[in-house]
Amino acid sequence: MRYTDYIRLKTGGYQSVGMFGDHIYAYEVLTGITDSPEYHQxxxxEFDSFETWSQEDITDRKKLCEIINRPVICSGYLGRAELDTSLLRDI
Known part of the structure; x- marks a missing residue:
């Protein structure tokens, strides 16, 4: 699967949550000067509660920080377009 196979289901301020296929939930954030997408499992x-944790106060973004510190499973950057299934976890 490629990053272009991501299906955006919920959005909010330079970020979204959605799916790759039928079973892989992902968080999408736009990064860098070109707003390239980056995906974290x-x-x-977490998908169901996106509206809550995506609106956390800037001083209390525990869930968002936890997710962003997870491995990037794929992105729009050159050489990272393919979904790296070795990084997927049972969560």
Whole structure:
């Protein structure tokens, strides 16, 4: 799968959550000067609660920081376009 196979389901301020295929939930954030997408795996529970944790106060973004510190499973950057299934976890 490629980063272009991502299906955006919920959006909010330079970020979204969605899916790759039928079973891989992902968080998308636009990065860099070109707003290239970067994807981190999330759980179904995190997907369902996106509206809550994506609106956390700037001083209390524990969930967002946790997700962003997870491995990038793919991105729009050259050489990272393919989904790296070795980085997927059971979450």
């Amino acid at each position: 999330i759980s179904k529970t």
